Amino acid sequence: MALSERTPQISIDHKKCSGCRMCEQICVFFHEREFNPRRARIKILAREKEGIYAPLLCNQCKTCLSVCNQDALSWDEKLGVVRVDSKKCNNCGLCIDACPQAAIFSDPISGVVNICDLCNGNPQCVKWCQPQVLAYKAA
């Protein structure tokens, strides 16, 4: 399936990213009702000495689905996101290594991986991104 035929996804205008990491904060706040960037499904990559910041975020490429051997990941056809079955995930890290976007993260509290679920169709990172780096639209 060509990228353009996919369900709506988040686009990234990297050059606008200010490194505020509000996306990480609201991501965890939405999912867990607490603050802890290590639990986020998005991460800001920082090169402070160059003044460069870039969001690492799932683009629903599905690579992870093919490497998981615990049957913990599945494709949600309706929303177009990867779902993690926390009972099956054993935090082995294969999907983390395989992700071309480097956008899968191991959660230090729950002990399973977190993958962007587009907040069930209303991505909070987009809503809270002040420099408007992120936009949610059909690719």
Next chain:
Amino acid sequence: MTKWYGWMGIVLRVDLSTGKITKEPLSEDLAYNFIGGRGINSKILYDETGPTTDPLGPDNRLIIGTGPASGTLGLGNGRFTVTAKSPLTGILGDASGGGAFGSEVKFAGYDHIVNQGRAKKPVYLWVNDGEVIIKDAQHLWGKNTWETAELIREELGDGDIKTLCIGQAGENLVKYASPITNDERAPAETGMGAVMGSKNLKAIAVRGSQSVKVAKPERYEEIVRKWYEDIPKQHLTPLHKSVGVTYLIKLFNQVYNLGIRNSQELHRPEEEISHFFGENFVPKYLVRHISCFSCPHTSQKFVQIHDGPYAGEKGMRPEYGPLASMCTQLGVFDFPFGLKIVNMLNQYGIDAQELGPTMAMVFECYQRGILTRKDTDGLKLEWGDKKTILELVRKVVYREGFGAILAEGCLNAAKKIGKGAEKYAYHIKGKSHPDRLTAYIPAVLGFALASRGWDHLRGTVFPHVTPSSGPPKFWDYDAKYAKMVTDREHIDTAADSLEICKWLTEFELMEEGLGGVPRMAEVLSALTGVDFSEDRLHKACDRIYNIERAYLVKHGIRRKDDVPPRHFLEMPIPDGPSKGQTIDREKFEALKDAFYEMRGSDKKTGAPKRETLEQLGLKYVADDLEKTGVYKEGK
């Protein structure tokens, strides 16, 4: 055991002499009465140090404080306060930092880190969640702050580690050395870097994976959302977004308040200073608009110079304060040089706002013949001489020859120089500042009463200054200014103790009445689940003010020390609409009467009265003051 929301509930204590590390539970008394950040730091400092504490001795404390809002959402939540008895002023020392260090301390599971004692050899503290290790730092001694941060991250194998470290200035105990985090965020005031140096503490490195819990998540999100709706209403927002704080250079020049050549001039034709205007340097050098942790503003500008003698220099554009201190006050009007020198100060770890006025003082002494080349190791201290400025900074940092005198701070250096140099050393309680601002009496009152010496972040009322408004006229001494200053002190104290950025509270929204104590009380209640009414937060701010003031009184500070710098009183404004004006001492003293009365302080001594302290639950502080004899002086 208290179930904590907002707060993490743990104070980490590190004794660098013995290597003992303890995790103390945060008490409800501390949290509910002193909130966090600056508030709890000041209470710990008051309780654990005093007049016999040598600021550079092992008994001093170096306290890192986060607040209930640190590590949360959307209000500049990376902030933290560093507190110690100041080696510069000998009284309360503290400084607030931005970046992302404060939030990481929370994520590691701590509200405060209290360092005491002195390590035998250079060390750094590695705080990795519950694991706290004092590590050898001999290989880092002599490195600048940028190198140190990089080496620690490499050594510990984690690029996301946040550090607070000192450079060569802190190692050499320059009295106004500053720790640095994020390469350029400086809790700079009052020499906290020298205290770290005296403890052989090169750095604190932190990484955490704990969660900050929120008592009422929906309510908190709603408050922040509403806050954001109000930000565009604020008149400075467009300037702040597009240019950043450097716009003050232009505005202060327009209203004849830009300090030039040790404040001998307050204005230049715009074409001479236009290098510093955002509309010029942003299009030319901007790499990217940058924010601190979890802040809606992109007020910082990462720039890179690609022409002239400083080509290749890159970093965050300096703010107004460092530029005024290190450029205009020294007669330099060159933005690329400003970036160069401020990068250098951040690498050495030294406070621009004390160094600049100290250098400006000796340049003026040289201009007036008080100093000659015989005194300055052969340096010709001529205004605007960039090469000499760079060389003198190096000599200060390494305490080399004439530089060692300047390393003591503006007032102390002037005393050492003698021959009338003190006349050109502008300070309050031993702390300098680049501002002139004589035209605003409420601002000057805030300066004079601030608890850490001359300071614009602790009760200074700035008027609306816009290009179209023209110079505001505050030449009257209306008693209502006492209330304005007290109100502003409470806003600043609340922001410093919750650890919310002042750009979202004091500066940005105050004129519209939107960023004040009521709103911060809502934030505090939603985060912590403790019912903080507006009055309760006001009372906490009052308590924090009074314990800080009592600390000063114990160190001999009295009403006579609450005075504007000498040039405000003695040197008429040289130019512009307020030409010829000075502060009227008598009227200013009458205004102070109104202030002390409002604060429940004794008018004769400026000390908090016993009943004021007792009402705030600080009877033991009143008993301490009793022992100093200050209450007898008041009679």
